[in-house]
Amino acid sequence: MDETASRNCPECGGSLIVDEEHGERSCEACGLVVDTDEIDRGPEWRSFENGDNTEKSRVGAPRTPLLHDHGLSTEIDWRNRDAHGRALSARKRTQIERLRTWNRRTQAKDSKERNLIEALSEIDRMASALGLPGAIRRDASVTYRNALDDGLLPGRSIEGVSTAVVYIAARQADTPRSIEEVVHVSRIGRKEFTRTFRYLVRELDLELAPPDPRNYLPRFASALDLPDEVEYRANELLTVAMDAGKHSGKNPVGLAAAALYAAAQLTNVEVTQETVGDVTGVSEVTIRNRYRDLLETDGHSP
DNA sequence: CATTCGTGAAGACGAAT
DNA sequence: ATTCGATTTCACGAATG
Numbered sequence: 001m002d003e004t005a006s007r008n009c010p011e012c013g014g015s016l017i018v019d020e021e022h023g024e025r026s027c028e029a030c031g032l033v034v035d036t037d038e039i040d041r042g043p044e045w046r047s048f049e050n051g052d053n054t055e056k057s058r059v060g061a062p063r064t065p066l067l068h069d070h071g072l073s074t075e076i077d078w079r080n081r082d083a084h085g086r087a088l089s090a091r092k093r094t095q096i097e098r099l100r101t102w103n104r105r106t107q108a109k110d111s112k113e114r115n116l117i118e119a120l121s122e123i124d125r126m127a128s129a130l131g132l133p134g135a136i137r138r139d140a141s142v143t144y145r146n147a148l149d150d151g152l153l154p155g156r157s158i159e160g161v162s163t164a165v166v167y168i169a170a171r172q173a174d175t176p177r178s179i180e181e182v183v184h185v186s187r188i189g190r191k192e193f194t195r196t197f198r199y200l201v202r203e204l205d206l207e208l209a210p211p212d213p214r215n216y217l218p219r220f221a222s223a224l225d226l227p228d229e230v231e232y233r234a235n236e237l238l239t240v241a242m243d244a245g246k247h248s249g250k251n252p253v254g255l256a257a258a259a260l261y262a263a264a265q266l267t268n269v270e271v272t273q274e275t276v277g278d279v280t281g282v283s284e285v286t287i288r289n290r291y292r293d294l295l296e297t298d299g300h301s302p
Numbered sequence: 303c304a305t306t307c308g309t310g311a312a313g314a315c316g317a318a319t
Numbered sequence: 320a321t322t323c324g325a326t327t328t329c330a331c332g333a334a335t336g
Contacts, residue, residue: 194314249325272305283328288307 112148115158119144122162129185130177132170140169143204152203159187160196167197168206176211178253180281213247214238216256216280223279224271226264233263237294244297250290257282258290265291266300 120141127137143165147153153161163186170177183190201208214235221231237259241247247255257280264271273284 251327254327274305284306285308285329286327289327292307 115153116145116148119148119158119162122159123166126163126166126182126185127169130166130170130181132166132175132177136166136169136173136175139172140165143168143200143206146204147200150203152200156196156199157188157192160192161200162186163188163193164197164200167193168200168208171208171211174212174215176215176252178216178281180253210248211252213242213252213255213259216253217260220256220260220280224260224276226260226269226271227267230260230263230267230269233266234259237262237298241294241297246293246297251282251286253280254282254286254290255294256280258287258294261287262291262294 123140123144124137127140140162144161147161147165163182167177167179167182170182179190179193183193186193188196200206217231217234217238221228221234234256238247238255241255241259257276260280261271261273261276263269273287276282277284277287
């Protein structure tokens with residue numbers, strides 16, 4: 001990808017080569033780096049467009065330097081007058097009319113792209129904090145674009161929609177994160193999240209199956225330092241309960257939490273309802289009720 | 303004392319009206 | 320827009336060890 005530049009090295013006079021990968025221009029002969037970052041690689045698009053997901057992730061938002069337009073955009077007055085206040089000719093007027101149109105269009109495009117830059121950055125940040133892989137981030141970005149193109153953004157915050165699409169993408173990929181987890185790495189509260197989430201699902205006609213509680217087990221078991229056997233038995237309990245249809249209508253996170261607690265009891269592993277509840281974000285009461293159900297269904301109470 | 307268990311009031315939600 | 324039914328959560332006290 002190297003390309004010989006026209007200028008020469010100020011040190012030794014050798015020809016310069018451009019390293020597009022790093023945006024550097026260096027001397028072929030002496031290796032002197034003449035200037036850096038001459039090539040504008042644009043904002044975040046790259047990890048999104050070409051499939052290479054080679055850890056372009058950033059933590060924290062790279063603030064766009066153009067939060068407002070720095071007065072660079074042009075306003076065209078609505079009055080059809082020239083600088084002296086005289087009326088414009090018909091020919092001049094239609095010309096100005098065209099200018100207005102294009103001015104509006106480019107500004108609309110800019111605002112859309114700025115919106116997208118901000119959103120993609122937030123999606124990446126949250127997905128990273130949640131340990132979600134690149135494929136899911138891309139799915140989330142696609143959903144965000146769809147929402148943006150459908151004009152679903154006005155009235156909702158970028159952060160809210162970004163959070164929702166991350167949650168949706170994780171669920172669709174059978175790598176669900178709980179609402180608590182997602183909200184925890186977001187800047188919005190639970191209330192706004194659920195409102196925005198439902199709104200998106202409805203408006204985009206998304207078909208979202210309820211999360212399989214078993215998909216929560218590995219992470220929760222690991223976070224609770226529970227042995228593999230507990231996780232395995234929890235999986236069994238859930239499978240039995242689901243075959244019996246005892247899971248529908250119940251919070252999948254609560255089921256997973258209760259299954260882990262129940263399995264720990266059955267295998268004589270020490271865990272309290274409180275710690276399970278803290279880690280999973282489920283109340284002790286719910287753990288009690290669910291784990292009672294689970295044991296009963298599996299035949300442990302008579 | 304720590305943990306578990308059970309309960310009533312209250313909030314959120316989806317479905318039905 | 321309101322109501323209804325199921326569920327979850329909170330706060331509390333009792334029982335258990």
